[in-house]
Amino acid sequence: MDIEAGDRYGNKRIHQRIGGSNPSSISERSNNKVCHHWRAGRCNRHPCPFLHAEPSIDSLPKRHQPAVEHHSLVWKNPGTNPGPPSKWGKARAPQKAPDKICKYFISGNCNYGERCRFLHSWFVGDSFSLLTPLQGHQKVITGIALPAGSDKLYSGSKDESVRVWDCQTGQCVGVINLGGEIGCMISEGPWIFVGIPNAVKAWNTQTATDLSLSGPTGQVYALVVGNEMLFAGIQDGHILAWKFSAVGNCFEPAASLSGHRLGVVSLVVGAMRLYSGSMDNTIRVWDLVTLQCIQTLTDHTSVVMSVLCWDQFLLSCSLDRTIKVWVATETGSLEVTYTHNEEQGLLALGGMHDAQAKPVLLCSCNDNVVRLYDLPSFTERGKIFSKDEVRAMQVGPGGLFFTGDGTGEVKVWKWSANETQSVN
Structure with missing residues (x-):
C-alpha cells in the first residue's frame, strides 16, 4: 500500500x-x-x-538457520544402558521471578517499611509458616536434635555450647558448655551424640548417662547410626565406628574405615549401606556388614557437603552448585540419573513429606537461602531467607522443621497440616 x-x-x-x-x-x-x-x-x-x-x-x-538444540532434563552417565525413563526433573513448573529480600530488613533497619519495594519476609511460600526464632547462640549452628521421649529441643553451635529449649514455651532452659567447637550433633532414640575436636560426647536423656568416646583425630564433622553402630566422620579422612555394649553401658570401638584423602563432612545410612561425603570431592559407599568400601563416586567437582537417602535413591549436594540423584544399576553400582543445577554452592540437604504426603527437598545454598522443591519434579515450593548461611536442618514431629544459621539463630517452621514424615 x-x-x-x-x-x-x-x-x-x-x-x-x-x-x-x-x-x-x-x-x-x-x-x-x-x-x-x-x-x-x-x-x-x-x-x-x-x-x-x-x-x-x-x-x-x-x-x-539457527541450530535447534535438544536438551533433556534427565540423562544417564555416558556408556550406560538408558534403562526405564526417569521421572526426575520432569513436569517442572516455569521458573518463578526471583524474590529479592530487602537487605536492610535482614539487618533490622529498613526505613521504608511497607513502602519498600523489596521483600520484608523471612520466607516465600504458602504451605508453611514461621512459628518462632530461638536466639542465644553466638556462632553458627552445626546441629539440631530432638531425642525420643523428650519435650526438649537441643541445638549445638561453634560457640562450644549446647542449648536446651522447652518445646512448649520456646524458652532456653539450659546451656551445656563442652569446651570445644561443636562440629555436628544428632539424636538416636533417647541418646544425643555431639562431635567436638578429638572426641564424641554421648548422653542419654532418660538415664542421664554421660559418656566420652575417644579416638578421633581432629574435628568430628558428621555422625550417623546404622546397624547398631555409631559412625563418625573425622577431619583426617577416617570414619570411626563404635558399638554399644549393654553389659558395660558403654560404646566400644568397632572399626576405623579409611579411604578418603580429606575430611569426611557428611554421612547417611540406607539399604544396609553407609554413604560418606568428603572434602576430597568423592562419595564412598560402604557395606554395613563387612565395613568395606564397595564403590567410590567421583562425579562431583567440589566438596560433597551433604548426602541423603530417599526411597531407593541417593541424593548428594556439593559446592560445585549441583544436586545429583543416584540410582543403583542391575549390577548394584550407583550412577547419576539426574543432575539439578543451582546458581550457588549447596551446603545441606533435608527431606520430609508435606501435608499432602508429597516429598519435599530442602536445599540450603551459600547465598543464605533455603530452597524447597517437590520431588521428583524439582518444582519450586518456596524459599527461606536467613541472615547467614544455614548449615543445620532438622525434621520434627507434627509438621515441624528447624533451620539453624551462621548467626546462631534457630528458626522453628511448620507445614500447614499436622502429619508429615521424614525422608529416611
Missing part, C-alpha cells in the same frame, strides 16, 4: 510497504536481505530491492 504524506518542506511521496515483499522478484529480494531504511522507517524506494519484512526462519538457507 502506498501512502502519500505531506510535510512543511513540500509534498514528498513516501512508499511504505505493509507486509512482506514478493521474494520471487528483484533477484529474490537480494537474497532475503532486509532493507535497513525500512527498519528505520524511512525507505522511499519503490520498488525496493530489499525485503520490507523480517524473513521467516524457514525461508533462510539452511546454512543460516
Whole structure:
C-alpha cells in the first residue's frame, strides 16, 4: 500500500510497504536481505530491492538457520544402558521471578517499611509458616536434635555450647558448655551424640548417662547410626565406628574405615549401606556388614557437603552448585540419573513429606537461602531467607522443621497440616 504524506518542506511521496515483499522478484529480494531504511522507517524506494519484512526462519538457507538444540532434563552417565525413563526433573513448573529480600530488613533497619519495594519476609511460600526464632547462640549452628521421649529441643553451635529449649514455651532452659567447637550433633532414640575436636560426647536423656568416646583425630564433622553402630566422620579422612555394649553401658570401638584423602563432612545410612561425603570431592559407599568400601563416586567437582537417602535413591549436594540423584544399576553400582543445577554452592540437604504426603527437598545454598522443591519434579515450593548461611536442618514431629544459621539463630517452621514424615 502506498501512502502519500505531506510535510512543511513540500509534498514528498513516501512508499511504505505493509507486509512482506514478493521474494520471487528483484533477484529474490537480494537474497532475503532486509532493507535497513525500512527498519528505520524511512525507505522511499519503490520498488525496493530489499525485503520490507523480517524473513521467516524457514525461508533462510539452511546454512543460516539457527541450530535447534535438544536438551533433556534427565540423562544417564555416558556408556550406560538408558534403562526405564526417569521421572526426575520432569513436569517442572516455569521458573518463578526471583524474590529479592530487602537487605536492610535482614539487618533490622529498613526505613521504608511497607513502602519498600523489596521483600520484608523471612520466607516465600504458602504451605508453611514461621512459628518462632530461638536466639542465644553466638556462632553458627552445626546441629539440631530432638531425642525420643523428650519435650526438649537441643541445638549445638561453634560457640562450644549446647542449648536446651522447652518445646512448649520456646524458652532456653539450659546451656551445656563442652569446651570445644561443636562440629555436628544428632539424636538416636533417647541418646544425643555431639562431635567436638578429638572426641564424641554421648548422653542419654532418660538415664542421664554421660559418656566420652575417644579416638578421633581432629574435628568430628558428621555422625550417623546404622546397624547398631555409631559412625563418625573425622577431619583426617577416617570414619570411626563404635558399638554399644549393654553389659558395660558403654560404646566400644568397632572399626576405623579409611579411604578418603580429606575430611569426611557428611554421612547417611540406607539399604544396609553407609554413604560418606568428603572434602576430597568423592562419595564412598560402604557395606554395613563387612565395613568395606564397595564403590567410590567421583562425579562431583567440589566438596560433597551433604548426602541423603530417599526411597531407593541417593541424593548428594556439593559446592560445585549441583544436586545429583543416584540410582543403583542391575549390577548394584550407583550412577547419576539426574543432575539439578543451582546458581550457588549447596551446603545441606533435608527431606520430609508435606501435608499432602508429597516429598519435599530442602536445599540450603551459600547465598543464605533455603530452597524447597517437590520431588521428583524439582518444582519450586518456596524459599527461606536467613541472615547467614544455614548449615543445620532438622525434621520434627507434627509438621515441624528447624533451620539453624551462621548467626546462631534457630528458626522453628511448620507445614500447614499436622502429619508429615521424614525422608529416611
